[in-house]
Amino acid sequence: MLVGLGGGLGSLLRWWLGRMVGERYHGNFPLGTFLINVSGAFAMGYLSVLFDVDWRHRYGTALNAGVLTGVLGGYTTFSSMQLDAVKLTGTSGSLPAGFYLLLSVSLGQVAAWLGGALARAQA
Amino acid sequence: MRNFVALVFLGGGAGAVLRELLMLVIPRLADNFPLDILVANLVASFLLGLVTALCRRHVVSDGINLMVGTGVAGGLSTFSSFAYGTVVLMSASAASVVVASVYVLISLFLGYIAVVCGQQVARRLFP
Numbered sequence: 001m002l003v004g005l006g007g008g009l010g011s012l013l014r015w016w017l018g019r020m021v022g023e024r025y026h027g028n029f030p031l032g033t034f035l036i037n038v039s040g041a042f043a044m045g046y047l048s049v050l051f052d053v054d055w056r057h058r059y060g061t062a063l064n065a066g067v068l069t070g071v072l073g074g075y076t077t078f079s080s081m082q083l084d085a086v087k088l089t090g091t092s093g094s095l096p097a098g099f100y101l102l103l104s105v106s107l108g109q110v111a112a113w114l115g116g117a118l119a120r121a122q123a
Numbered sequence: 124m125r126n127f128v129a130l131v132f133l134g135g136g137a138g139a140v141l142r143e144l145l146m147l148v149i150p151r152l153a154d155n156f157p158l159d160i161l162v163a164n165l166v167a168s169f170l171l172g173l174v175t176a177l178c179r180r181h182v183v184s185d186g187i188n189l190m191v192g193t194g195v196a197g198g199l200s201t202f203s204s205f206a207y208g209t210v211v212l213m214s215a216s217a218a219s220v221v222v223a224s225v226y227v228l229i230s231l232f233l234g235y236i237a238v239v240c241g242q243q244v245a246r247r248l249f250p
Contacts, residue, residue, distance in 0.1 A: 003136075003139050003140050003142075003143045004136035004137065004139060004140045005136060006136075006139065007135045007136045007137075007138060007139020007140065007142075007198040008131075008132035008133065008135045008136030008139070008198070009132070009135075010135060010139070010198070011131050011132065011134065011135020011136070011138070011139075011193065011194055011197050011198050012128060012131050012132050012135065014135075014193075014197060015131045015189075015193050015197075036202075037202040037203070037206075040202060040203040041202060041203050041206035041207060043203065044203035044204065044206070044207040045207050045210065048207060065143065068203075068204075069139065069142070069143055069146070069204075070139050072201075072203045072204075073139055073142060073198070073201040073203060073204060074135045074136070074138070074139045074197065074198040074201075075203070076201055076202035076203040077167075077196075077197040077200050077201070077202060078164040078167060078168065078200035078201060078202050078205055078230075078234060079164065079167035079168045079170070079171040079196040079197060079199070079200040079234075079238070080171065080193075080196075080197060080200075081202060081234075082168045082171070082172075082231075082234040082235050082237065082238045083168070083171050083172060083175065083238050085235055085238075086172070086235060086238045086239060086242070101231045101235075102231075104202075105205075105206065105209075105227055105231065108202060108203075108205075108206035109206050109209055109210050109213075111206070112203070112206045112207040112210045113210045115207075116207075116210070
C-alpha cells in the first residue's frame with residue numbers, strides 16, 4: 001500500500017520536474033531525467049544510511065518501503081534514461097548517448113555515496 | 124490537467140507495487156547480483172519503448188502513453204536503487220567490484236536493447 005502511494009507521489013514529482021526543466025531547457029541533452037536521477041540517487045544514499053542507523057527499529061520496514069522503494073523508486077527512472085539514450089543516438093549519434101548513460105551512472109554513484117557519507121557524518 | 128495528474132499517480136503507484144512484488148519473488152543471486160532490479164528495469168524499458176512508439180503511431184492516446192510510459196514504466200524502473208546498490212556492492216569486497224561493474228554494463232546495454240525491442244514490436248504490429 002505504502003509503496004503504491006509513494007510510487008505515485010514520486011512519479012508525479014518526476015513528471016512535474018521533467019516538465020519544468022523541459023520548459024526552460026531545449027538542448028539535446030536529457031537534462032531533466034539526468035537531474036532527477038542524480039538527485040534521487042543522493043537521497044537514496046542519504047536515507048538508506050539514516051534509516052539503517054537510527055530508524056529501522058523504531059519505524060519498522062513500512063517507512064523504508066514507502067519512502068525508499070515507493071517515493072524514490074517512483075521518482076527516479078531507468079526506463080526514461082534508456083529512451084533518452086535511444087533518442088540521443090538518433091539526434092547526436094551513439095557516442096553522446098553512451099556518454100550520457102555512463103555520466104548518469106557514475107554521477108549517480110558519486111551522489112549515492114555522498115548521500116551515505118553525509119548521513120554517516122551526522123550520525 | 125487534473126486527469127493527467129491522476130494517470131501519472133495511478134500508473135506510478137502500480138509500477139512501484141509491481142517492482143516491490145518482483146523484489147519479493149525474484150531471489151538475490153549468491154554473489155549479491157541484484158537480479159530483481161535488473162528485471163524490473165528491463166521490463167520497464169521494453170514497456171516504455173513499446174508505448175511511446177504506439178503513441179507516435181496514434182494506436183494509443185496521449186493519456187495512455189502518460190499513464191503507462193511515464194507512470195507504470197517510470198514507477199517500475201528505478202535509478203536510485205540501481206546507483207546505490209552498486210555503491211554498496213562496490214564497498215563490500217574486491218570481488219564484488221567486478222560483480223557491480225558487470226551489473227552496470229549489463230543493465231545499460233540490455234536496457235538500451237529493451238527500448239529498441241519495444242519500438243520494433245510496435246513497428247511490426249503497426250507498420
